[in-house]
Amino acid sequence: MRIAISIAGQEWRYWSRTKLAGAVALSALLLVCISVYATSSQVSKERDTRESLQIEAQDTFRDQPARHPHRMVHYGHYVFRTPTALASLDPGVDPFTGTVMFLEGHRQNSATFSPSYDGAQAGPFSRLSPALVYQLLAPLILIVMGFGVISREREANTDRILVSSGISPISMWLGKTMALLGIAILLLIPLLLGTVSARAGFVVSLTFIALYFLYFVAWVLVITAVSSWSQRSSVSLLILLGAWLFFCALLPRVIVSASNTAIPNNSQIETDMDVIFAMRSVGDGHNANDPAFSRLRANLLEEYGVSRVEDLPVNFRGMVAQTSEAELTQILNEYAEKRMANHHKQTQFVKSFEFLSPFITLQSASMIVAGTDGKTHHRFLREAEALRFEFVQGLNEAHAHKMSYDNDINRSKDSESNLRARVSPDNWRVLNDFHFHADSASMRLERVSSSLGIMVIWVLAFTIVGFVGARRLPEIDHG
Amino acid sequence: MDSFIREWKLAMKDRVVLVSFFVVTLLSSYSSIVGLNESASELTMIERVEKQVNQDREYSLAKQSDAGSAAYYVFHFTYDPPSSLAFVSRGVRDELPWKHRIRMLALEGQIYETDAGNPQLSGLGKLDFAFVAAFLLPLFFIILLYDLRAVEIRNNRWHFLAATSGDGRQLLMTRLVLRSFLLLSALILPFVVAATYSGVSLMQMMLVIAAVLVNTLIWSVLAFFVINRIKSGPTTAAVLLGCWFLFAIAIPVGGKHLVEKLIEVPRGGELLLTQRETVNDAWDLPKEATMLPFLERHPQWTNTPPITKQFEWRWYYAFQQVGDQTVEPISKALSEGIVKRDTAMGLVALASPSLLTQRLISQTANTDIKSFQRYDKCVRSFHQSLREFHYPMMFGNVEYSLEHMTGLPSFKPCIN
Numbered sequence: 086m087r088i089a090i091s092i093a094g095q096e097w098r099y100w101s102r103t104k105l106a107g108a109v110a111l112s113a114l115l116l117v118c119i120s121v122y123a124t125s126s127q128v129s130k131e132r133d134t135r136e137s138l139q140i141e142a143q144d145t146f147r148d149q150p151a152r153h154p155h156r157m158v159h160y161g162h163y164v165f166r167t168p169t170a171l172a173s174l175d176p177g178v179d180p181f182t183g184t185v186m187f188l189e190g191h192r193q194n195s196a197t198f199s200p201s202y203d204g205a206q207a208g209p210f211s212r213l214s215p216a217l218v219y220q221l222l223a224p225l226i227l228i229v230m231g232f233g234v235i236s237r238e239r240e241a242n243t244d245r246i247l248v249s250s251g252i253s254p255i256s257m258w259l260g261k262t263m264a265l266l267g268i269a270i271l272l273l274i275p276l277l278l279g280t281v282s283a284r285a286g287f288v289v290s291l292t293f294i295a296l297y298f299l300y301f302v303a304w305v306l307v308i309t310a311v312s313s314w315s316q317r318s319s320v321s322l323l324i325l326l327g328a329w330l331f332f333c334a335l336l337p338r339v340i341v342s343a344s345n346t347a348i349p350n351n352s353q354i355e356t357d358m359d360v361i362f363a364m365r366s367v368g369d370g371h372n373a374n375d376p377a378f379s380r381l382r383a384n385l386l387e388e389y390g391v392s393r394v395e396d397l398p399v400n401f402r403g404m405v406a407q408t409s410e411a412e413l414t415q416i417l418n419e420y421a422e423k424r425m426a427n428h429h430k431q432t433q434f435v436k437s438f439e440f441l442s443p444f445i446t447l448q449s450a451s452m453i454v455a456g457t458d459g460k461t462h463h464r465f466l467r468e469a470e471a472l473r474f475e476f477v478q479g480l481n482e483a484h485a486h487k488m489s490y491d492n493d494i495n496r497s498k499d500s501e502s503n504l505r506a507r508v509s510p511d512n513w514r515v516l517n518d519f520h521f522h523a524d525s526a527s528m529r530l531e532r533v534s535s536s537l538g539i540m541v542i543w544v545l546a547f548t549i550v551g552f553v554g555a556r557r558l559p560e561i562d563h564g
Numbered sequence: 565m566d567s568f569i570r571e572w573k574l575a576m577k578d579r580v581v582l583v584s585f586f587v588v589t590l591l592s593s594y595s596s597i598v599g600l601n602e603s604a605s606e607l608t609m610i611e612r613v614e615k616q617v618n619q620d621r622e623y624s625l626a627k628q629s630d631a632g633s634a635a636y637y638v639f640h641f642t643y644d645p646p647s648s649l650a651f652v653s654r655g656v657r658d659e660l661p662w663k664h665r666i667r668m669l670a671l672e673g674q675i676y677e678t679d680a681g682n683p684q685l686s687g688l689g690k691l692d693f694a695f696v697a698a699f700l701l702p703l704f705f706i707i708l709l710y711d712l713r714a715v716e717i718r719n720n721r722w723h724f725l726a727a728t729s730g731d732g733r734q735l736l737m738t739r740l741v742l743r744s745f746l747l748l749s750a751l752i753l754p755f756v757v758a759a760t761y762s763g764v765s766l767m768q769m770m771l772v773i774a775a776v777l778v779n780t781l782i783w784s785v786l787a788f789f790v791i792n793r794i795k796s797g798p799t800t801a802a803v804l805l806g807c808w809f810l811f812a813i814a815i816p817v818g819g820k821h822l823v824e825k826l827i828e829v830p831r832g833g834e835l836l837l838t839q840r841e842t843v844n845d846a847w848d849l850p851k852e853a854t855m856l857p858f859l860e861r862h863p864q865w866t867n868t869p870p871i872t873k874q875f876e877w878r879w880y881y882a883f884q885q886v887g888d889q890t891v892e893p894i895s896k897a898l899s900e901g902i903v904k905r906d907t908a909m910g911l912v913a914l915a916s917p918s919l920l921t922q923r924l925i926s927q928t929a930n931t932d933i934k935s936f937q938r939y940d941k942c943v944r945s946f947h948q949s950l951r952e953f954h955y956p957m958m959f960g961n962v963e964y965s966l967e968h969m970t971g972l973p974s975f976k977p978c979i980n
Contacts, residue, residue: 105799105802105803109802109806123821150848152848156844156847159844160844161840163837177684177687178683178684178686178687180687181659181680181683181686181687182680182683183678185833187836187840194677195677195678195679197676197677197678197832197833197836198676198678198831198832198833198836199659199678199680201659201660202659202660202676202678202832203829203832203898203901203902203905204820204824204905205819205820205823205824205905205906205908205909206656206906206909206932206933207816207817207819207820207909207912207919208698208699208812208816208918208919208922209689209695209699210699210812210813210816210817211816211817211820212687213813213817222809222813225805225809229801229802229805232798233798317718318797318798319710319711319714319715319718319797319798322710322797322798322801323580323707323711326703326706326707326801326805327707330700330703330707334700334703335591335691335700337688337689338688338689338690338691338695339594339691340688341685341688341689341690341691342594342595342598342690342691343598344685345598345602345681345685345690346598346601346602349605350681350682352609352613352663352679353677353679354613354641354663354664354665354679355609355612355613357665358613358616358617358620358665361620362616362620365623428682428683428684431682431684431685432682432684432685435685435688445688448687448688449684452684452687458684459682459683459684462683462684496874497873497874497875498874499874500874502874503874
């Protein structure tokens with residue numbers, strides 16, 4: 086072991102002597118520092134803004150003057166998705182989903198104004214979050230630093246000298262691996278600082294760091310293994326570059342494109358049209374004379390033993406609004422669930438290839454741990470929908486029970502009758518506060534346990550490949 | 565010529581050359597097929613939705629008895645069909661809206677609705693031809709060229725080769741040109757097949773090829789320059805990779821941050837909020853507060869009788885119009901800001917061959933910001949024509965009738 090450490094030390098001295106290696110390591114460190122710092126400060130600012138906007142939106146709704154309750158159904162309300170603690174390092178779906186959603190009666194709006202709407206278009210790598218820097222670029226840095234760690238010695242025949250002076254090939258491999266691992270750990274420091282300062286809780290932070298650490302260990306082992314199996318440094322570099330290109334840049338995109346072909350997504354408009362045709366049977370809640378409500382009318386008349394809607398103790402128009410909203414929401418939810426299930430299926434399709442590429446494994450696991458993955462976003466959509474349904478039905482309840490049918494249908498006669506067709510602002514208290522929280526730490530841990538397992542398998546597999554390669558060292562030499 | 569044939573034979577024996585050629589051909593074919601497939605499914609979608617919307621229009625229209633409700637219940641489908649060349653570049657089509665279902669309510673409340681795909685996968689990105697040609701091709705260049713001279717130096721053949729063929733540059737040049745040509749043809753051939761199948765005009769095909777050629781030329785020259793200066797293969801590779809990082813990532817990302825900082829655009833959220841507040845407030849305001857700014861913009865309806873009832877459709881549409889008018893400055897600033905940012909990114913692209921290539925390709929394929937702006941204008945002018953069709957029935961003397969409604973404007977995509 087002491088020998089291995091001294092070999093690692095030698096390698097570090099070699100790197101510090103080589104101008105190129107020094108320049109690569111330094112600029113890489115600078116790059117990760119900048120990306121961690123820039124995103125962190127931006128996200129924490131964004132978090133404060135959204136929290137205060139949420140409170141403001143709630144207050145504005147509740148402070149509205151006396152009105153017809155249906156006006157408030159259309160006045161609507163905004164919910165904001167506050168970024169999670171680790172969103173500063175891995176923003177996940179955030180840049181694509183938009184962060185604010187408008188809630189109103191009869192509709193399920195999607196989140197609007199994603200940052201890409203007015204952003205400058207800068208190519209496929211333009212959303213360079215710290216997570217992406219670590220997932221995509223850091224391996225490239227490690228490759229440039231480490232492709233020659235062992236093959237270089239072989240080319241110069243210095244490995245033979247080392248071996249003949251009693252240093253086992255295994256210690257040499259171990260030493261070289263440790264040296265490169267040192268670089269990897271150095272690169273991880275900004276991520277570690279960023280994670281600590283994000284205050285995401287101990288378990289979550291630890292899992293997050295562990296994921297990236299395992300990813301780096303896997304790459305380091307791949308690099309030293311390839312370097313020890315290769316006759317020449319140039320071959321080693323070629324294989325490693327090819328591997329990086331394939332696993333990090335090509336395969337994920339190929340699979341995403343395949344998933345879009347294999348599991349096509351219906352567009353929102355197509356879903357809207359399906360909903361419209363399905364709704365034809367539900368009827369228009371604005372029009373109490375719509376034949377779709379004749380059964381409701383008959384039931385109510387029978388229940389209260391009267392013969393005209395005017396004589397009902399409840400406001401028939403309010404009852405219609407309530408019933409149609411409930412039926413409509415059921416249809417909307419059905420289609421929304423279908424859409425989400427389809428997205429989930431696509432995601433699972435891509436995820437099923439994670440054993441092929443540690444990049445895919447880390448990319449999805451990192452989002453899950455950061456609480457910025459698609460599934461968490463779906464939960465946000467469902468919770469926002471629950472809030473929407475609750476306040477809309479609360480307002481419809483006021484419409485049905487706190488306003489007489491007579492006042493309601495005569496609301497447009499003159500300004501006085503218009504004032505009579507209003508309910509007091511107390512009724513706007515039906516709106517509940519909205520707080521969205523990401524999954525609990527244990528839940529997130531459970532969801533990434535299989536990915537962690539795959540990473541460990543990668544690490545073990547390449548330890549073996551490297552180990553076997555190292556044992557072959559002298560044979561290759563003399564053979 | 566002899567040396568060319570000899571080099572050709574040598575290249576055909578080089579496993580790296582063969583594998584690269586094969587992989588690039590595969591990538592080019594795969595991305596083209598996926599793109600063609602995507603364009604085809606977009607066209608099917610457009611056809612299907614158009615049919616459904618027309619069906620829905622007839623159904624809704626038959627039930628209405630006045631212009632106000634007709635305008636309220638009838639939706640129109642607007643879209644920007646993919647060009648025959650769209651398969652090479654998704655461009656902004658995954659991020660910015662290119663299809664809407666709109667009606668005669670305030671347009672500003674409808675036009676920003678974006679229908680993006682699965683957000684979890686958007687982070688991984690898609691593989692289109694433009695990505696392969698602009699961003700991946702240089703990596704294959706690096707793999708293929710970095711060891712060109714170094715391998716000869718290592719094998720102690722360089723001095724011999726240099727002595728027998730001038731100063732060796734000639735030989736290096738032949739090899740480099742040959743390999744670049746092989747890569748280029750691996751990329752272009754599948755594209756030409758796909759483009760012919762898709763009915764792309766020769767002119768457009770040439771433009772795409774020219775864009776790829778620019779990228780190839782820049783990288784060949786760069787590689788030649790670096791190879792000639794650095795003896796070690798790995799160092800050459802590291803330097804070229806550094807250039808790739810600079811061109812593909814650092815300059816675009818740095819440029820993006822700079823451009824977004826220098827050119828501010830109004831926040832979209834604020835625009836929506838203001839627009840909604842204006843429309844909502846109008847219900848409680850005196851009717852003149854709506855009608856005055858409306859008539860100011862539409863003096864031809866000054867003679868319309870004053871609004872006396874609590875609710876009248878023409879007042880309702882007037883405040884929808886006023887809602888749009890109120891945010892007009894923000895909306896204009898937003899749209900101008902997007903154009904300004906795009907123009908600025910065009911300048912940034914001059915420093916990045918990859919970004920430049922991608923921009924040229926998506927410009928030709930009509931999937932760039934300019935095409936998006938063209939579609940945006942198209943929707944706005946269609947919405948305007950809806951207003952012009954309905955207003956005479958609301959503010960003037962034209963009678964509402966189903967017969968008159970047959971003249972309802974129908975959307976035609978603005979191509980070119």
